[in-house]
Structure formats: C-alpha cells, structure tokens
Amino acid sequence: MTKLKPHPSPSAAGAEVLEQKKLPAQQRATETYERILTATAETLCDVGIERLSTNLVCERAGLTPPALYRYFPNKYALLSVLGERLLEKQNERIDHWITQELLAGTPAQLELAMAELILDTYRVTHATLGGMWILKALRAVPVLEHVRLDSHRRVTNAQLQLLIAAFPLADPEVLSTVARIGVEMIHATVELLFDETLDPKRVCAMVAAMIVSHLDRIGPVEKND
Known part of the structure; x- marks a missing residue:
C-alpha cells in the first residue's frame, strides 16, 4: 500500500498550545462545551481572527x-x-461524490461529479457558522497549520488508494502527487470563492475540468532497461 511520506509532527510546544484540558463527560458539561464553541464561531464572525x-x-x-x-x-x-x-x-462530501465506480467511468461523468464535490464543499463551508473565518484561521495561524495539513494528507491517502485501483499500471508516486494536488486545488477553490465575487458553479466546473483532464496524461510506469 503506497502512502505519502510522513511529515514531522508539530512541536511539543505547539501541540501543548492546542491541547484541550478536558472533554465533557456529562450532559450539562457537553452543553457548556458546545455553547463555548458556538460563541467562539459567532465572535469570530464579528471581530475576525486577530481580535x-x-x-x-x-x-x-x-x-x-x-x-x-x-x-x-x-x-x-x-x-x-x-x-x-x-x-x-x-x-464527508468526498466519499459521497467520488467512488471507485465513478473513477472507472467516463471522464465526463467524473468531471461533473468533481464539480459538484467542489461546489458541495463550498456550500457546506458557507452553511457552517464562521466557516469562512475558520478556513482563514487554519491557513493564517502557524500553530493551526498542521490541523489543515493533517486532514488534507489523510484525504489524499484515501483517494490515492482509489486511484491506484483505477490506474493499476501507473506509477504510485505520480498518483500520489495527483491526489495531493487535487485535494489542495479543491480547498483552494473553496477559499477563492469566499475571497472573490465569482460564479461558484462556473469556477467549480473549470477547476474540475483541470483536475480530470490531467488523468488522461497518466501512463504506465516507465521501466528502465
């Protein structure tokens, strides 16, 4: 099984900064815990990350x-x-839209599903309280960077296994790169839609076409004589 190369974990100091002191064990504590998180998202919308x-x-x-x-x-x-x-x-939206059967289908089908995946990811983020600001924090705050990257790498490894099954003759390292870039392009597109006044459907369709078009260039592993 091919996986991405491991990356160093955040520093002990960074991990300590993010470590929760306690998880709620009773209903009342859970309600307080959730109230804190809701208040955080609401405050984030009002004042931004720095404040x-x-x-x-x-x-x-x-x-x-x-x-x-x-x-x-x-x-x-x-x-x-x-x-x-x-x-x-x-x-969760990735598993809904991208399947092994779809990868074995036509490029047109995959392109349509990929566009819907990106659009769906944008909609989920938009519907989440403070979603735009949370995304910005994950990219802008150094101590939070690993939260975003660890998640992207886990998704990449899962998608890599689908690609290996769909392209059994291709170089796994190439497929790994394709999967990683694809994941990053999807998230970058979602961030772009929050930063610029663009038509979400049109943008998602364009990015999907770029990602899927590259799959046609994936060839078998080149063997050295």
Whole structure:
C-alpha cells in the first residue's frame, strides 16, 4: 500500500498550545462545551481572527473565564476544534461524490461529479457558522497549520488508494502527487470563492475540468532497461 511520506509532527510546544484540558463527560458539561464553541464561531464572525479572545467568547457565552479554561487553554485550542469539525464536514462530501465506480467511468461523468464535490464543499463551508473565518484561521495561524495539513494528507491517502485501483499500471508516486494536488486545488477553490465575487458553479466546473483532464496524461510506469 503506497502512502505519502510522513511529515514531522508539530512541536511539543505547539501541540501543548492546542491541547484541550478536558472533554465533557456529562450532559450539562457537553452543553457548556458546545455553547463555548458556538460563541467562539459567532465572535469570530464579528471581530475576525486577530481580535478574537477568550474574554470575548466568555462574555458572549455568559461564562466566567475559569469555566472556559476547564476545557480550552486559549483561543487557538478553540479554533483547532472548530477547524477539525469543519474539515470533517468537508471530507464527508468526498466519499459521497467520488467512488471507485465513478473513477472507472467516463471522464465526463467524473468531471461533473468533481464539480459538484467542489461546489458541495463550498456550500457546506458557507452553511457552517464562521466557516469562512475558520478556513482563514487554519491557513493564517502557524500553530493551526498542521490541523489543515493533517486532514488534507489523510484525504489524499484515501483517494490515492482509489486511484491506484483505477490506474493499476501507473506509477504510485505520480498518483500520489495527483491526489495531493487535487485535494489542495479543491480547498483552494473553496477559499477563492469566499475571497472573490465569482460564479461558484462556473469556477467549480473549470477547476474540475483541470483536475480530470490531467488523468488522461497518466501512463504506465516507465521501466528502465
């Protein structure tokens, strides 16, 4: 089984910054935990990444700082959980649209499904409270970078196995690169649609065509004499 080469984990200091202090065990604690996360997303929409603070979150959630600090040591831990949840929602759409049967079908069918996947990912992000800001935080805040990259790499490895099955004669390293770039292009397109006033359907169709067109260039492994 071919996988992407491992990448170094975040530093111990970075991991400690994002580490949650406690997970809720009872219903009341779970309600408080979720109220904190909702307040974080709402505050993020109002003030942006830089001005977001645990004090503002506490004020909106109607909690004291010690109540918040039982679960989250700082605002980056809050953003990390919101980021992980958003990425999970996005990743669920991939399995819905991209299947082994589809990869074995016609390029036109795959292109249409890929366009719908990108558009669906955009819609899921748009429907998520603070979705646009959460995406920006995952890319702009260094300590959160690994949350985004780890998720993208997991998706890449899953899609790589589908590509290997669909192109058994192709070089796995080439397929790995195709899968990784494809995943990154999808997420970059979603971010673009939040940054610019563009027609989402048209943009998604264009990007899908670019990704699928490259699959025609994948040939068998070249053997050295």
